[in-house]
Amino acid sequence: MTGREQEVLEAIERRRRRRPRLKDEVVTLAHGAGGKATRTLIEALFLEEFGNPRLAPLADAALFDVAGARFAFTTDSYVVKPLFFPGGDIGELAVNGTVNDLAVAGARPLFLTAGFIVEEGFPTADLRRVAASVGRAARAAGVEVVAGDTKVVERGKGDGVYINTSGIGVLEHEHDLSPASVRPGDKVLVSGTLGDHGIAVMVARGSLELEVDLDSDTAPLTELVHGLLSATPGVRCLRDLTRGGLATALNEIADAANVSIVIDEAALPIRPEVNGACEILGIDPLYVANEGKLVAIVAPEALAAAYSALGSSPLGIDTEIVGEVRADAEGMVFLDTAFGGRRVVDVLVGDPLPRIC
Amino acid sequence: MRYVDEYRSGKIALDLSQRIESVLEPGRKYKLMEVCGGHTHTIYKHGIENLLPPAVDLIHGPGCPVCVIPMGRIDDAIAIAERPNVIFTTFGDMMRVPGGNGSLLEAKARGADVRMVYSPLDALRIARENPERETVFFAIGFETTTPSTALTLLRARSEGIRNFFVFANHVTIIPAIRAILGSPDLRLDGFIGPGHVSTVIGTVPYRFIAESYGKPLVVAGFEPLDVLQAAYMVLLQLAEGRCEVENQYTRVVREAGNPRALEAIAETMELRTTFEWRGLGFISQSALALRVEFADWDAERRYDVPGVRVADPKACQCGEVLKGVIKPWECKVFGTACTPERPIGTCMVSSEGACAAYYNYGRFTRRLETVAT
Numbered sequence: 245m246t247g248r249e250q251e252v253l254e255a256i257e258r259r260r261r262r263r264p265r266l267k268d269e270v271v272t273l274a275h276g277a278g279g280k281a282t283r284t285l286i287e288a289l290f291l292e293e294f295g296n297p298r299l300a301p302l303a304d305a306a307l308f309d310v311a312g313a314r315f316a317f318t319t320d321s322y323v324v325k326p327l328f329f330p331g332g333d334i335g336e337l338a339v340n341g342t343v344n345d346l347a348v349a350g351a352r353p354l355f356l357t358a359g360f361i362v363e364e365g366f367p368t369a370d371l372r373r374v375a376a377s378v379g380r381a382a383r384a385a386g387v388e389v390v391a392g393d394t395k396v397v398e399r400g401k402g403d404g405v406y407i408n409t410s411g412i413g414v415l416e417h418e419h420d421l422s423p424a425s426v427r428p429g430d431k432v433l434v435s436g437t438l439g440d441h442g443i444a445v446m447v448a449r450g451s452l453e454l455e456v457d458l459d460s461d462t463a464p465l466t467e468l469v470h471g472l473l474s475a476t477p478g479v480r481c482l483r484d485l486t487r488g489g490l491a492t493a494l495n496e497i498a499d500a501a502n503v504s505i506v507i508d509e510a511a512l513p514i515r516p517e518v519n520g521a522c523e524i525l526g527i528d529p530l531y532v533a534n535e536g537k538l539v540a541i542v543a544p545e546a547l548a549a550a551y552s553a554l555g556s557s558p559l560g561i562d563t564e565i566v567g568e569v570r571a572d573a574e575g576m577v578f579l580d581t582a583f584g585g586r587r588v589v590d591v592l593v594g595d596p597l598p599r600i601c
Numbered sequence: 602m603r604y605v606d607e608y609r610s611g612k613i614a615l616d617l618s619q620r621i622e623s624v625l626e627p628g629r630k631y632k633l634m635e636v637c638g639g640h641t642h643t644i645y646k647h648g649i650e651n652l653l654p655p656a657v658d659l660i661h662g663p664g665c666p667v668c669v670i671p672m673g674r675i676d677d678a679i680a681i682a683e684r685p686n687v688i689f690t691t692f693g694d695m696m697r698v699p700g701g702n703g704s705l706l707e708a709k710a711r712g713a714d715v716r717m718v719y720s721p722l723d724a725l726r727i728a729r730e731n732p733e734r735e736t737v738f739f740a741i742g743f744e745t746t747t748p749s750t751a752l753t754l755l756r757a758r759s760e761g762i763r764n765f766f767v768f769a770n771h772v773t774i775i776p777a778i779r780a781i782l783g784s785p786d787l788r789l790d791g792f793i794g795p796g797h798v799s800t801v802i803g804t805v806p807y808r809f810i811a812e813s814y815g816k817p818l819v820v821a822g823f824e825p826l827d828v829l830q831a832a833y834m835v836l837l838q839l840a841e842g843r844c845e846v847e848n849q850y851t852r853v854v855r856e857a858g859n860p861r862a863l864e865a866i867a868e869t870m871e872l873r874t875t876f877e878w879r880g881l882g883f884i885s886q887s888a889l890a891l892r893v894e895f896a897d898w899d900a901e902r903r904y905d906v907p908g909v910r911v912a913d914p915k916a917c918q919c920g921e922v923l924k925g926v927i928k929p930w931e932c933k934v935f936g937t938a939c940t941p942e943r944p945i946g947t948c949m950v951s952s953e954g955a956c957a958a959y960y961n962y963g964r965f966t967r968r969l970e971t972v973a974t
Contacts (some may be wrong), residue, residue, distance in 0.1 A: 252930040255937070256960060267943070272710040274697070280942065528646075583825045584611040584618075585648020588962045 264288050278488035279592030301422065301500070304483065305349035307415065314415035316351035318342060321408040327374065329448035331441075331459025332535070335377030338407040340462045340535055341486065343385045347469040348482040348538055350421045351413030356382060358409050359393040363402035374405060385464035387411065417473040423500035425480045428571035431547045432505060433540045435468060435554050436461065436562040438490055439518040439532030447521065454524065458517045463536030468557045475553035478546020485537045488592065491530040491577065493539050494567075495591045499575045507567030507589070510582045530579070530589060541569065608824030609647070617829045618652045624833070624840040631657045632788055632925050633835055636778060637795035638665030638951065639823050645958065647825035653832065660925040661948075661955045663777045663881060664795050666742040667694050668951050671877040672911035674770055675700025678739050680907050681768060681900060682713040688731060690724035691739040693717045698950055699943075701911035705739075721753035721767070728757075728765035737766045737900050745797040747771045747889065748862035751869040754895055768900035769891050772876065774798050775806050776887035780878075781924055782814045788925045791835040793828065794820035796850045801866075803858030807846045815844050822850040869895055877910070880919030880946060914938070919946040922955050929959040936960060 264280075266288035274281040286302065298306045305318035322338040339356065346353040358378060362371060382389050440461040447456045465484060473479055481501075483493040490507075498505045514529050522529045536559060542550040547565065554560035577589040625631070635641055641661045644650060650659060663669055675698055682689035682705060689705070696706045696717065709715040718724050721738050728736035740750040750767060757765045774795060781787065794807055799820045810818050817838040821831030831849045838845060848854055869892060876888030891899040900906070913919065916933040929935050929948065939945040941957045948956035 249928075249930050252936055259936070259940075268707075269703075270707055270710045272704075272706045274706060579648070581646070581648045581825075582611055583609055583647040583649070583652075584614045585650070585652050585825075587645055587648040590961050 277592065278492055283591070303349065303422065304345040305351065305411075305413075307349065316346050316349040316413045316415060317411070318345040318349070319408065319410040320345060321406060323403065323406050324445060325403055326445075326448050326450075327370070327404055329445050329460055331444055332462040333374060333377050334405065334407055335374040336381040337460075337462050337535060338409045339378055339381035339385060339387070340464050342409040342411040343387060343464045343466060344484040344486075344535070344538075346411050346413035347465045348421070348484045349413070349415075350417050350419055350469070350473060350482070351415050352470065353385060353387045353411050353413040353464075353466060355390045356387050356409050356411045357391040357393075358389050358407060359395075361395050361397060361402055361406040361408075363397055363404050364399040366404050371405065374407075378407075381464070385466060416470075419473055419477065419479055421479065421481050423481050423497045426497060426501035426503055426541050426569055427480065427543070428503055428569050429544050430480055430541050430569040431544060431550075431565055432494070432507060432567035432569065433542060433547075433550060433554060434485070434490065434513065434537060434564055434566050435465075435540070435560040436534075436537045437513045437515050437518065438485070438534060438537070439514060439522065439529040440537075441535040442489070442532035443518045443521045443529075446525070454521060456517045456521050458515065458521075461534055461536040463559055465536065465538055465559065468538070468554065468559045471557050472540060472550060472553045476542070476546040476549035478543035479540060479550060480543060481541040483539050485534040485539060487533050489529070489531040489533055490539060491528070491589045492591060494577045494589070495575075497539075497541060498577050501569075502574045504570045504573040504576045504578065505567055506570055506578045506580060508580050510580075511564050511566045513562045513564045513566075531592060608822070608826045610826065613826055614652055614829055617826070617833055618654075621657070621829075621833050621836055622654050624836050625654060625656055626840070629656065631790050631836065631839070632660055633657065633791050633793060633832060634660040634662045634781075634789050634925065635793040635821075635828070636662040636664040636774065637793075637798065638668065639797060640793055640795070640821065640828055641665065643823055643825055643828050649825055649828055652829065657832065657836070658925075659832075660789065660923075661958075662792075663781065663878065663923050664743065664774060664798075665951050665954065666746070666772065667698055668948070668954055669772060669777070669878045669880070670695075670698065670741060670770060671879045672700045672913070673877065673909040675704070676702050676909040676911060677906045678768060679703070679705060679708045679713070680909075681737055681904050682708050682715050683711075684735075684904065686734050687714065688727055688734055688736045689713060689715045689739065690718045690727060690736060691715065692719075692741065694951070695739060695741060701909065721750050722756075725753050725757055725762065725765055728762055729760075732764060735764050735766060735903075737768055739770070740767050741770045741772075743772055743774050743795070743798050744801040744866075745795075747866050747870070748801060748859070751862075751865035754869045754891070754898055755865060757898055758895070763897065766898055766900040766903050767891060767895075768906075769870065769889060771870065771889040772878070773872075773887055773889065774802075776884045777878065777881065778807075778810065780881055780884050780887075782810065782816070784924050784926075786921075786924065786926045789816060790839060791816050792818040793831045793835065794818045794846075796820055796822045796827070796854060799848075799850065799854045799858065801859050801862045804846050804848050804854065804856050805858075811844045811846050817844050817847070819847045819849050820854055822853065868892075879913060879950075880917075880923055880948065882920070914945050917946040919948050919956075922948050929956040932956065 264284040305316040444460040554563040724738035819831040819834040870889040918932040921927045948954035
């Protein structure tokens, strides 16, 4: 490598390490897509204005102690289109999504709040259907909705209904599940097939004229996580695979832990329907969302216990060991392709927009 | 996936990469250009570059339709999209490409009605469903996507739909290859030819590449084994001292192409005298406009399109990168003024552009090479 090339690469590396600056004049959909643009918005705007040590790690939930007990606290908003899709609806999603953010923080979710923003003209029958779904999902997840809020906005100012849920849970295990505890040699497991939710919703939008028999995988992960954490002390880090999919979750872990992660394409559990739809749409299933799956990083000696704990739960029957943590190339995620090659799995710049060719 | 997995066998790939190794001349370096962005995508997705011996370098050519649209045309598109009664439809990956005045995604954020479609027929459907508004389709792409625009125009005419307009930016691949071949500093040994384009135009139009310029070309499909086999076929030609146009993609591509598609294009569109390409500048007879018979559906005639010309920054050396003359890191603005988040030039726009790939993965690739040597 020449001196000049070395200099250029080092300059890029320094730039990558720098805190991002927000240069965009307006917010675009890319800022909400979970990739680099979202990260920039959060770090350069929100963290800048109200950052504090508990928020700074940008974890799924904030952890804190009150009167000797340890709690996890989180919030999330749901703006999915369409509101009803195969395998679920916005109400169920709003409960499970927040429950799962608490679960992967190692907490048992206890209480939720639910804020509804409803568009003028929205049928009350549909609102009842959504509310019933919230109630049903909360009972199934073992949480209570203890506070709420309702706002109605003018026709045309919303997409029917948006829901925000906040949740609080109690930490029952001693595990340190922050990415900083991840070590080279650790193994990567996923609890089931990738991309089911994202593809089910895309197909349900109806504009694609694809016929795919696929349900969203939305489900509460509390029991799955509880089983895993009870089975072994060797669980290092957990993430639920929502927006941005497995690729984004692993990039965040690799970056925070200063390690690299190598995953094996042949081991990835992906339904043929999801693979086929992704092929047609020009989308990479690694970036497609789930709403009832997690990735677990576990110590090598904990692998057998973790694998069997996840696999013995109904939500984890398709658990696979998909990769390994390495020491070199800090912050990078690689994929060993089934074809025999290797490629970088990067953070998306914006939305995973379909390619034209 | 049926019919697909058989083209993704790691075992056959390994065998092919050994055969590639066996036909190389010791000490010689090889530069092959894959013309088509679809091939570049396959190469990255399946990690094909590290299945090739280090002596074989793949140069990513000008065949990414998103990359070659000049900034001025994006600004023109935004000007149309921002008209009050317009629904502006476009393929997804065009929404992020920056013009001199931001991207369509930003125009959408400012209030323009920009919608993503998967085909021009979707745009026509939107026009049908919104008779009181005007729907414009941003038609881009090589011969791969041109026939569907042509057929959509024919349907718009036969159905008498008058609120549908096409902003034509279709480009043709042969003049772009000719421009690259005509460069005095050309460093290429051979070409992997674009498969989808060839299903339309056939293989005959490439003959001049072998006959006049002495470079072999192999038309390839888009599965990873297709690309690897095509690389082998080009290298085998070089080893045997042959120089021909060969067709690896025989399951789809016919020598004469697709006459019906060509007829539809000829009926609806004609060559422009000249057209600007990002990174390559103006190339004569390299793009299509709607024929006067389709003036009623022509967005350029319907609207006062500003026709903005935004020159690529002087320091931007996309042209040289595309021709394999310089490496991305040798460009003056690489990694400083030009980054994937704020691209200036062609090669940094698409995530598969040579510069974006090098920016994102360069340090990893170089480290691998250092370890190997």
